[in-house]
Amino acid sequence: MSDPTPILEADAVEYSYGRGAQVLHGVSLKLAPGDALGLVGESGAGKTSVLRLLLGLATPTRGRVLFDGDPLRGDDRRGIRSLRRAVQPVYQDPFSSLDPRMTVGASIAEPLRSLGVERDRALVEARVAELLTAVDLDPDAAKRYPDAFSGGQRQRIAIARALAPRPRVLLADEPVSALDTSVRMTVIDLLQRLAREQGIAMLLVSHDLTIVSALCRRMAVLEAGRVVEEGPTGELLTAPKHPYTSRLVASVPRLPAA
Template sequence: MTAPLLVVQDLCRTYRSRGWMGRGFVTRAVDGVSFQVMPGETLGLVGESGSGKSTTGRLVMGLEEPDAGRVVFAGTDLTALSPAARKPFRRRMQIVFQDPYAALNPRMRVGDFVEEPLVVHGLGGGAAQRREEVAGLFRTVGLDPAFMRRFPHEFSGGQRQRIGIARAIALQPEFLVADEPITALDVSIQAQIVNLFQDLQERMGLALLFIAHDLSMVRYLCNRVAVMLKGRIVEAGPTEAVFNDARHPYTRALLSAVPIPDPLRERGRRRIVFDAGGYAFPPDAALREVGGGHLVLQGAST
């Protein structure tokens, strides 16, 4: 069997802050998260806002340091490496951020922005060769190379996200984190960006960690899905297994909130209510297999 490209083991991240009257607050944003991503696979990471999805993506990329746990990429434990030793791996792992407006430097021409990773890593040859490569990247993501001399404010949200994707694939990575890349876009543009990810995955053999709220898009794009609640994965497995036979009450509540494009069925459908704020994990809760790689967080007696 093919070895996993990415292995995340017991990843934890806690934030501490000081509030009103000196009171301290502790937030366990990521609490013992473990998963694997195979070469060429797309894993969808879903959950409500504040569940820890984006923090998990940032920890995987090394943009934040975990309090505990390991991130193993291609057999190498990245959490044990110094920042300098991680640099070669940054060529192989890239990220597309959620907000296409904030992700671009407003003072840089977009061609320079996409070219920057090539300069930093000493790739692409001379300046003329790099510009030609950047032009090819623009064509790959569906943009006219004539746009390379423009500034970010001259583009729409969908075009800016395409520019961010072009920068992310400039180093020809093996693994890509897409951190809610369609949330800030119109519905029609969302479909175009998802199709672009599919095309790039087929063309480059990318493995993808796709973080999203839109469960319909996750079902369309992802081979497997993991559902996060309060910093923990509560259910994971093949996409169709999770969608067709959800076992955790939180997963069922999320799926019941997905609208159905049929007015008659939608009108008579019952929403499942789940009190996430009042929910407490069983003390002995662990991910247990219920069949075919389908895992559910439950206590031993459940």
């Protein structure tokens, strides 16, 4: 049986900011249905640039980004709209990812309306309540504003917002690094459970190998804009082949058992 067509694929992409230095060099990644891929590397490795390309927020200097096997083009409004429904981001800072002037319910409902997924008020309210329950918050939270919640709770709300249009992929950019250590694992467990229950593929961008080992079956290592190693997470953590991966692994005092 042939492998399924990847939902998202970066095919030998290169990227430069304007006329500045090149930040990505021939990066290739594939994210298949139900996949969980960790993209790791130190600050400045190019992780966020990869994320922007996969979200359609930037265009490769060379190479292609493919969505369901078709090249993504910035002038293809229908293709970009389909991508927006299917691929949703979860950002690092829960305190800046929610509009403080909007109620939690309005924030979660916003992608349903803006993407044309659902406009009926009763159905939108029902979906918001369903999502809050899914992220272990009381549906009454919909009536409150973000400043009434802790950082961990806000990140749960941001995850609920990302799930609103029933995406096929979550692109999570350091989703727990801004949270207290005491609540990180609860958010990680939530992401793991939701991805499993809803069959969502996930790309986790992180510098934290402990988080990646908990969430991702595969891992790609990015150094100075190049993928230097890729494979099953357990193998890369226990027997890294590239010196850069070895240095990353050595920098972690203790990793959970694979």
